[in-house]
Amino acid sequence: MWFLLAAQAYSQAQEGRNQKMLSNAQAGVLDYQAQVERQVAMREAGVIRDAARETQGAARTAYAASGVKVDTGTAAMVDEKIIRESEQDAFMAILEGNRRARGMNTAASTERIQGRQAQRAGYVNAAGTLLGGSWNYAKASGWRSRGAGFSGTQAPAPVESR
Numbered sequence: 001m002w003f004l005l006a007a008q009a010y011s012q013a014q015e016g017r018n019q020k021m022l023s024n025a026q027a028g029v030l031d032y033q034a035q036v037e038r039q040v041a042m043r044e045a046g047v048i049r050d051a052a053r054e055t056q057g058a059a060r061t062a063y064a065a066s067g068v069k070v071d072t073g074t075a076a077m078v079d080e081k082i083i084r085e086s087e088q089d090a091f092m093a094i095l096e097g098n099r100r101a102r103g104m105n106t107a108a109s110t111e112r113i114q115g116r117q118a119q120r121a122g123y124v125n126a127a128g129t130l131l132g133g134s135w136n137y138a139k140a141s142g143w144r145s146r147g148a149g150f151s152g153t154q155a156p157a158p159v160e161s162r
Contacts, residue, residue: 002137005129005130005133005134005137006130008129008133009126009127009129009130010126012122012125012126012129013122013123013125013126014122015122016118016119016120016121016122016123016125016126017119017122019115019118019119019122020115020116020118020119021115022115023111023112023114023115023116023118024111024112024115026108026111027108027109027111027112027115028108030104030105030107030108030111031104031105031108033104034100034101034102034104034105034108035101037097037100037101037104038097038098038101040097041093041094041096041097041098041100041101042094042097044090044093044097045090045091045093045094046090048086048089048090048093049086049087049090051086052082052083052085052086052087055082055086056079056082056083059075059078059079059082060075060079063075063078
C-alpha cells in the first residue's frame, strides 16, 4: 500500500514539474516571436525610409529638370514633407511592432507564472496524497481508536455546582 501511495504522490509531483517545463518552453517560443516581431518592424521602417529617399530623389530630379531650384521654396517644402511623412510611417511601424512584441512578452511571463503554479499544485497534491493516505492507513490499523478518550467512550468530566 505504501508503494502505491508513494508512486501516486511522485506522479503528481512529476506532473507539476512537466507542466512547468512545457510552460517554460512555450514562454521561450513567445519570447523568440517577440524578438522576431521587433526585427521585422525595424526592417519595415528601413524599407519605408528607403522608399522615401527614392521618392525624394525623383521629386528633386523632376524639379531640377523643369529648372526649379531644389533647395528653396516649394521644392524644399515638398522635400521636407516627404521626409517628415516617411519618418512618421517608419516610427509607426516600429511602434506597432514593439506593441505586438510586448504583448508576446507579457504572454510569455503569464505562461511562466502558470508553469510555476502548476508545479506548486503538483507538490501540494503529492503532499495531500501522502498525508491522506497516511491518515487512512493509521485509522485502518486502529491508531488512536483504542482506549478511553480516543473513540468517544470517555465519560464527560463532572460538573460541580457551587
